[in-house]
Amino acid sequence: MGFLLKIVLFGVAVYAAWKTFSRWKGLWDRFVGGPTAAPPPVPPSAPQAPPAPAPMASRRATVEDAVQCAGCGAYAAASVPFCSQCGRPLPQGRSGG
Numbered sequence: 001m002g003f004l005l006k007i008v009l010f011g012v013a014v015y016a017a018w019k020t021f022s023r024w025k026g027l028w029d030r031f032v033g034g035p036t037a038a039p040p041p042v043p044p045s046a047p048q049a050p051p052a053p054a055p056m057a058s059r060r061a062t063v064e065d066a067v068q069c070a071g072c073g074a075y076a077a078a079s080v081p082f083c084s085q086c087g088r089p090l091p092q093g094r095s096g097g
Contacts, residue, residue, distance in 0.1 A: 064077045064078065064079065065077070065078035066078065067090050067091065069083040069085065069086060069088060069090060070088065070091075071083065071086045071088040072085045072086040072088075074086070076090060078090075
């Protein structure tokens, strides 16, 4: 016999064995009862929502006066005594402009 014919006959035999097995298994399950199905998994509970952010009225922005340094031209807060760029003393009580 040819090789291709052997492959085809083997395929037919496997198909017939599978169909026979599935038919007998179906009959067995019908009379005896099939395996008990596991209950569906319980969905996880919804995650807790993060707390609501504070309203805008309770969060106040901190705004400070800025003074321009006469030496380097950088702006610094009016509350600091020296420029952070060049180290020169800043004029107190006067905003730059």
